[in-house]
Amino acid sequence: MTTKPAELTDLTLAQARDGLRAKEFSARELAQAHIDAIEKARVLNAYLLETPDRALAMADVADQKLAAGEARPLEGLPLGIKDLFCTHGVVTTAGSKILEGFQPHYESTVTHNLWRDGAVMLGKLNLDEFAMGSSNETSAYGPVISPWRRKDSDTKLVPGGSSGGSAAAVAARLCLGATATDTGGSIRQPAAFTGTVGIKPTYGRCSRWGTVAFASSLDQAGPIARTVRDTAILLTSMSGHDDKDTTSVNLPVPDFEAAVNRGVKGLTIGIPKEYRVEGMPSEIERLWQQGADWLRDAGAKVVEVSLPHTKYALPAYYIVAPAEASSNLARYDGVRYGLRVPGKDIAGMYEATRAAGFGREVKRRIMIGTYVLSAGYYDAYYVRAQKIRSLIKRDFEQVYASGVDAILTPTTPSSAFGFGEKAKADPVEMYLLDVFTVTVNMAGLPGLAVPAGLDAQGLPLGLQLIGRPFDEETLFAAGQVIEEAAGRIALPQAWWA
Amino acid sequence: MTAPVNPKKLIKGALGDWEVVIGMEIHAQVTSRSKLFSGAPTAFGAEPNDNVSLVDAAMPGMLPVINRECVAQAVRTGLGLKAQINHRSVFDRKNYFYPDLPQGYQISQYKSPIVGEGEVLVDLPDGESITVGIERLHLEQDAGKSLHDQSPTMSFVDLNRSGVALMEIVSKPDLRSSEEAKAYVTKLRTILRYLGTCDGDMEKGNLRADVNVSVRKVGEPFGTRCEIKNVNSIRFIGQAIEVEARRQIAIIEDGGTIDQETRLFDPNKGETRSMRSKEEAHDYRYFPDPDLLPLEFDQAFVDGLASGLPELPDAKKARFIETYGLSAYDATVLVAERASADYFEAVAKGRDGKIAANWVINELFGRLNKEGKSIEDSPVSADQLGAIVDLIGDNTISGKIAKDVFEIVWSEGGEPRQIVESRGLRQVTDTGAIEAAIDQIIAANPDKVEQAKAKPTLLGWFVGQTMKATGGKANPAAVNALLKAKLGIE
Numbered sequence: 001m002t003t004k005p006a007e008l009t010d011l012t013l014a015q016a017r018d019g020l021r022a023k024e025f026s027a028r029e030l031a032q033a034h035i036d037a038i039e040k041a042r043v044l045n046a047y048l049l050e051t052p053d054r055a056l057a058m059a060d061v062a063d064q065k066l067a068a069g070e071a072r073p074l075e076g077l078p079l080g081i082k083d084l085f086c087t088h089g090v091v092t093t094a095g096s097k098i099l100e101g102f103q104p105h106y107e108s109t110v111t112h113n114l115w116r117d118g119a120v121m122l123g124k125l126n127l128d129e130f131a132m133g134s135s136n137e138t139s140a141y142g143p144v145i146s147p148w149r150r151k152d153s154d155t156k157l158v159p160g161g162s163s164g165g166s167a168a169a170v171a172a173r174l175c176l177g178a179t180a181t182d183t184g185g186s187i188r189q190p191a192a193f194t195g196t197v198g199i200k201p202t203y204g205r206c207s208r209w210g211t212v213a214f215a216s217s218l219d220q221a222g223p224i225a226r227t228v229r230d231t232a233i234l235l236t237s238m239s240g241h242d243d244k245d246t247t248s249v250n251l252p253v254p255d256f257e258a259a260v261n262r263g264v265k266g267l268t269i270g271i272p273k274e275y276r277v278e279g280m281p282s283e284i285e286r287l288w289q290q291g292a293d294w295l296r297d298a299g300a301k302v303v304e305v306s307l308p309h310t311k312y313a314l315p316a317y318y319i320v321a322p323a324e325a326s327s328n329l330a331r332y333d334g335v336r337y338g339l340r341v342p343g344k345d346i347a348g349m350y351e352a353t354r355a356a357g358f359g360r361e362v363k364r365r366i367m368i369g370t371y372v373l374s375a376g377y378y379d380a381y382y383v384r385a386q387k388i389r390s391l392i393k394r395d396f397e398q399v400y401a402s403g404v405d406a407i408l409t410p411t412t413p414s415s416a417f418g419f420g421e422k423a424k425a426d427p428v429e430m431y432l433l434d435v436f437t438v439t440v441n442m443a444g445l446p447g448l449a450v451p452a453g454l455d456a457q458g459l460p461l462g463l464q465l466i467g468r469p470f471d472e473e474t475l476f477a478a479g480q481v482i483e484e485a486a487g488r489i490a491l492p493q494a495w496w497a
Numbered sequence: 498m499t500a501p502v503n504p505k506k507l508i509k510g511a512l513g514d515w516e517v518v519i520g521m522e523i524h525a526q527v528t529s530r531s532k533l534f535s536g537a538p539t540a541f542g543a544e545p546n547d548n549v550s551l552v553d554a555a556m557p558g559m560l561p562v563i564n565r566e567c568v569a570q571a572v573r574t575g576l577g578l579k580a581q582i583n584h585r586s587v588f589d590r591k592n593y594f595y596p597d598l599p600q601g602y603q604i605s606q607y608k609s610p611i612v613g614e615g616e617v618l619v620d621l622p623d624g625e626s627i628t629v630g631i632e633r634l635h636l637e638q639d640a641g642k643s644l645h646d647q648s649p650t651m652s653f654v655d656l657n658r659s660g661v662a663l664m665e666i667v668s669k670p671d672l673r674s675s676e677e678a679k680a681y682v683t684k685l686r687t688i689l690r691y692l693g694t695c696d697g698d699m700e701k702g703n704l705r706a707d708v709n710v711s712v713r714k715v716g717e718p719f720g721t722r723c724e725i726k727n728v729n730s731i732r733f734i735g736q737a738i739e740v741e742a743r744r745q746i747a748i749i750e751d752g753g754t755i756d757q758e759t760r761l762f763d764p765n766k767g768e769t770r771s772m773r774s775k776e777e778a779h780d781y782r783y784f785p786d787p788d789l790l791p792l793e794f795d796q797a798f799v800d801g802l803a804s805g806l807p808e809l810p811d812a813k814k815a816r817f818i819e820t821y822g823l824s825a826y827d828a829t830v831l832v833a834e835r836a837s838a839d840y841f842e843a844v845a846k847g848r849d850g851k852i853a854a855n856w857v858i859n860e861l862f863g864r865l866n867k868e869g870k871s872i873e874d875s876p877v878s879a880d881q882l883g884a885i886v887d888l889i890g891d892n893t894i895s896g897k898i899a900k901d902v903f904e905i906v907w908s909e910g911g912e913p914r915q916i917v918e919s920r921g922l923r924q925v926t927d928t929g930a931i932e933a934a935i936d937q938i939i940a941a942n943p944d945k946v947e948q949a950k951a952k953p954t955l956l957g958w959f960v961g962q963t964m965k966a967t968g969g970k971a972n973p974a975a976v977n978a979l980l981k982a983k984l985g986i987e
Contacts (some may be wrong), residue, residue: 031759069836086556086558094557099557102557103559104556104558105551105556106556108558208558208560209558209559209560210558210559211558212557212558213557213558213788215787216788217787218789243562243564244560244562245560246560246562246563246788246789246790247787247788247789247790248730252950262679286540323784324787326592327590327592327601327602327782327784328594330594330600331555331599331600331601331603332555333594333596333601335596335654336554336555336556336599336654337556346652347594347595350594370782373592373782373783373784374780374782375780375782376785377825378782378784382784400694421952
């Protein structure tokens with residue numbers, strides 16, 4: 001059984017759940033410990049909005065349920081919510097000025113599911129504006145600072161993005177777990193940068209209803225937490241069919257936690273040769289090999305596989321995602337909600353509102369998207385990108401048809417970097433960070449990022465497991481093997497407190 | 498396109514005859530309780546912004562979910578147009594900014610519509626008929642409405658209509674005159690009303706037409722067309738085509754060329770005005786809506802809808818001609834509205850169809866038109882009119898008396914046979930009985946007979962005596978006629 005640690009915030013989500021049920025501490029104490037930690041960590045800028053009163057009220061309800069022996073699956077567990085999920089009566093900004101002060105009159109299906117299961121909301125987490133970014137530097141409300149630092153350095157590092165607030169908050173013990181979203185790697189890349197676990201489930205596993213859209217055909221919600229088991233617990237609650245989202249899939253949701261200890265004996269793990277990209281640091285290459293060895297030692301068969309269209313994935317992604325975004329973001333026009341900047345006529349109001357309301361990266365993507373959908377360019381860009389998307393999907397289908405159960409790759413081509421190191425350079429530099437993750441979104445597959453070690457600078461590095469459609473269970477099983485073999489990474493000391 | 502040229506339809510220009518070529522895009526509001534992609538009601542006449550869901554207002558994170566009833570209505574319409582039903586179709590986004598378009602895009606169907614090619618048989622006033630090709634039918638969202646008269650400095654937006662389902666029905670450029678165009682819209686509206694898929698109410702904007710007009714010399718290729726947007730009555734459609742064709746002919750005959758553009762028809766000034774040129778045309782950046790899966794259904798779904806379709810006007814017309822021996826003209830008039838056809842059939846059932854048609858078309862429709870009433874509001878029910886026809890049929894009353902009875906039923910109501918009885922309108926067939934009564938009275942009153950020859954007003958006394966003798970059942974007109982003859986009064 002768990003013993004009460006020095007800090008309640010150091011518990012994993014599963015430990016906290018068990019501790020609450022064993023009455024070792026109350027939900028209110030657990031919530032208060034996180035509220036205090038959040039207050040001390042404001043320098044990290046992980047939370048855009050703290051909701052302590054709401055958290056304590058929800059914790060009190062949880063304590064009643066616990067006392068009555070009616071605990072729901074997530075009873076009393078404090079979570080952070082990426083500020084892309086609309087929360088009823090709680091300001092939701094998507095990290096953008098254009099939604100400053102916007103209070104939804106509705107609750108996203110994913111967060112609704114979490115509250116249904118008894119979770120407690122600590123607040124709304126920072127992110128790249130409209131989830132467009134890989135470093136959390138595009139947030140209109142300032143960047144998130146990673147709790148991680150290089151060895152013997154106090155250079156501030158990025159937590160990754162776009163779910164930078166979610167990853168940083170989980171790594172800094174400012175919540176037990178967090179919701180996040182992933183359009184091209186926005187769960188897995190920040191998880192890798194912060195030594196946390198994140199899973200982007202299969203497209204259609206979680207409802208997109210009530211989550212601010214970036215690129216509809218790629219967006220998926222998922223959790224970030226400190227262990228594989230914790231992400232499995234959270235995903236079980238977040239998932240499920242929703243009549244309000246036509247693209248959500250009507251399949252039963254397995255108890256993902258039950259899959260965590262399944263092991264990998266008899267499974268076949270594919271190593272895609274195309275992911276060995278030029279200029280990849282040798283430590284990442286070594287770690288990748290190490291991951292394969294761990295899985296083999298645990299009883300899996302490891303084979304080399306080929307995903308020949310991988311190299312086209314990134315450029316195709318940067319056509320499809322901006323194209324959809326350019327249309328999805330048209331609704332932010334200053335007419336009905338959010339920011340409005342007056343103009344001399346309606347077009348003037350649109351221009352002034354959108355010029356003031358959107359940041360540079362969002363504007364860049366709207367312009368790219370508008371361009372690739374324009375008459376005369378549509379076939380050359382959008383149609384071709386969709387064809388590439390089909391080919392990428394087929395690559396995976398063929399590998400899985402050959403008997404491979406999951407694919408192992410690095411999550412990112414590097415560890416975390418400092419502020420401005422990439423953002424000020426060519427934006428393509430930043431886009432290249434998504435090279436290992438976008439294929440998964442393009443194919444609609446589940447992808448799990450799990451920390452596997454530290455680089456020479458003492459920064460976390462992650463491995464990615466890619467699964468068959470709706471086979472997240474195999475990813476949790478294999479992820480657990482890696483987590484156990486690597487040993488859980490010691491989280492950074494609270495230098496900020 | 499290959500229809501033979503009818504010289505009557507050509508327009509005379511200064512430099513010879515011109516043929517006008519017309520194609521139509523009809524926007525028909527789908528009859529459904531809720532909108533195409535949201536559960537908000539479609540009821541007309543609500544307060545501004547009452548019928549608006551989070552989806553219609555395009556709140557962040559909202560997603561469209563297809564309304565199956567609207568899909569069924571589009572398929573029914575496709576079947577009514579004898580069209581190809583596409584088991585797989587795709588919703589696209591048509592992107593542009595406008596305050597009454599909350600999403601910043603309209604969800605429509607661009608490359609893969611739900612209904613493909615079909616045809617409409619159009620009856621022309623001269624008794625001829627033409628077949629007009631249907632290019633496609635697709636489903637799309639209606640926009641909201643901007644209100645510019647609510648405030649001196651601001652415009653308001655009413656989103657009640659935002660997201661309501663429309664069917665855009667695109668014809669081939671098969672129409673060659675304003676008459677044909679008007680007849681086409683009339684027929685299409687009739688079909689939609691029969692199907693119950695659109696109420697066709699043009700006053701409420703539930704049926705609007707975009708009219709593509711070009712002119713050419715006979716035998717030449719199509720000319721450059723102009724699109725006249727949003728014409729909202731059948732009469733205006735005819736006027737718009739006439740003035741636009743003449744405008745184009747005048748330009749070409751003056752040595753000019755037609756610019757492809759979008760124009761608006763101003764019924765007050767009787768002219769079309771340029772709205773935007775081809776260069777100013779929007780780039781709508783169509784692409785498949787990633788929020789919606791392709792729309793797919795199987796043949797069983799289509800068959801189920803087909804089996805529930807009502808008899809359509811063309812079939813009904815043929816049956817009326819066949820079963821009731823009607824003329825093509827009468828049959829066309831009767832099937833124009835389903836309610837009229839149903840009324841006629843109720844009257845004609847078990848009776849003489851031609852007489853029934855005569856009464857419905859001439860008496861009933863004539864009277865309804867005069868009073869501006871619709872068939873649904875007719876004070877004379879089909880049963881009542883049927884009873885009148887029966888009274889004629891069994892010689893109880895003459896056709897002339899029947900018109901009186903119709904008049905009484907129209908203004909006072911009542912059962913026709915009772916009216917005939919109570920008012921003594923029964924046609925007297927047994928004149929012998931009346932004659933016998935009169936003969937007796939004449940024989941008993943020779944002095945009065947003599948006086949009456951000098952003083953014809955005494956006729957009234959004889960009438961009274963005769964009515965008394967027959968118990969009031971004699972037809973006064975018949976009594977009058979017999980008495981006059983027997984007394985030798987003029």
